[in-house]
Amino acid sequence: AQSVAQPEDQVNVAEGNPLTVKCTYSVSGNPYLFWYVQYPNRGLQFLLKYITGDNLVKGSYGFEAEFNKSQTSFHLKKPSALVSDSALYFCAVRDKAYSSASKIIFGSGTRLSIRP
Amino acid sequence: EAGVTQFPSHSVIEKGQTVTLRCDPISGHDNLYWYRRVMGKEIKFLLHFVKESKQDESGMPNNRFLAERTGGTYSTLKVQPAELEDSGVYFCASSTLGGVDTEAFFGQGTRLTVV
Numbered sequence: 001a002q003s004v005a006q007p008e009d010q011v012n013v014a015e016g017n018p019l020t021v022k023c024t025y026s027v028s029g030n031p032y033l034f035w036y037v038q039y040p041n042r043g044l045q046f047l048l049k050y051i052t053g054d055n056l057v058k059g060s061y062g063f064e065a066e067f068n069k070s071q072t073s074f075h076l077k078k079p080s081a082l083v084s085d086s087a088l089y090f091c092a093v094r095d096k097a098y099s100s101a102s103k104i105i106f107g108s109g110t111r112l113s114i115r116p
Numbered sequence: 117e118a119g120v121t122q123f124p125s126h127s128v129i130e131k132g133q134t135v136t137l138r139c140d141p142i143s144g145h146d147n148l149y150w151y152r153r154v155m156g157k158e159i160k161f162l163l164h165f166v167k168e169s170k171q172d173e174s175g176m177p178n179n180r181f182l183a184e185r186t187g188g189t190y191s192t193l194k195v196q197p198a199e200l201e202d203s204g205v206y207f208c209a210s211s212t213l214g215g216v217d218t219e220a221f222f223g224q225g226t227r228l229t230v231v
Contacts, residue, residue: 009156036222043120044159044207044222090159103149103172104209104220106159 002027002095004074006107013081013114021076021110023091032094033074034104035065039087047089050074061085081114088112118142120223122208128229134196137226141190141210148191149211149220150183154204162206165191166213198230 003026013019025031035047048059055067065076076089091107121140129135141148150162162181163173167188176183180199185191195202205227209220 041224043122043224044209046219046221049219103161103164105161106151108156108158109153 002031002093002105004033004091004093004105004107006089006091006110008110009108010111010113013112015083015114015116016080019078019081019085019112019114021089021091021112023074023076023107024072025074025091025093026072027093031067031074033065033067034092034094035059035063035074035076036090036092036106037061037087038090038109044090047076083114083116086112086114120208120210120221122206122223122226124226125224126227126229128231129198131200131230132197134194135198135228137193137195137206137208137228139191139193139208139210139223141208142221144212145210145221146188146213147211147218147220148185149209150191150193151207151209152204153207153225154201159207162193195228198228200230203228203230 005024033050036044037047038044047063048057050057050067058064063078088109088111090109092104094102095105123138146167148165151159153159161175164171165185168185182194205225207225209222211218211220
């Protein structure tokens with residue numbers, strides 16, 4: 001079965017520093033990976049996705065994620081953190097390779113806190 | 117274009133009562149999903165509609181949960197009778213019928229508290 005794991009419940013970073021939110025995956029077949037963000041009192045928002053192609057995927061709000069097949073990881077990164085990046089981040093994977101009837105399977109979430 | 121909307125945003129009910137959550141997907145989206153996040157844990161899949169048909173309801177925890185999507189438009193999720201462990205945030209999402217890279221759009225969620 002497809003799954004993702006987020007090993008950190010919380011990540012604390014100073015504003016202006018680079019940030020990394022970790023995610024590892026376990027899939028059979030090709031992975032279809034996503035990152036979503038939930039800001040306070042808001043719904044989940046799509047950040048970026050990896051389907052095929054370049055291992056470095058760029059997304060919204062200056063975020064990017066690096067797909068690493070050998071390490072089965074899909075870490076979310078940003079070169080310079082902003083206080084407004086403070087939110088809950090979810091890594092996710094599609095559970096079926098060949099159909100939009102597949103469902104999205106989420107990790108447990110990582111709370112990112114950026115201090116001024 | 118309106119996004120996915122959910123109603124109510126918050127609900128506090130007593131154990132044993134009934135609650136109905138509503139989700140209005142983006143117009144034209146045939147896929148509709150329900151998810152739930154219990155405090156501090158992962159967002160868990162509940163079920164998936166394609167138009168008015170249940171494609172996958174493997175995540176529904178028990179028969180106290182009933183989801184419907186009459187006419188393939190909005191969906192309701194009823195919990196009857198509610199138990200304490202049903203507390204959490206219930207998310208709805210919708211997407212078009214497409215490939216595996218199809219993005220799902222989420223609502224803001226309904227926070228359900230059973231006391």
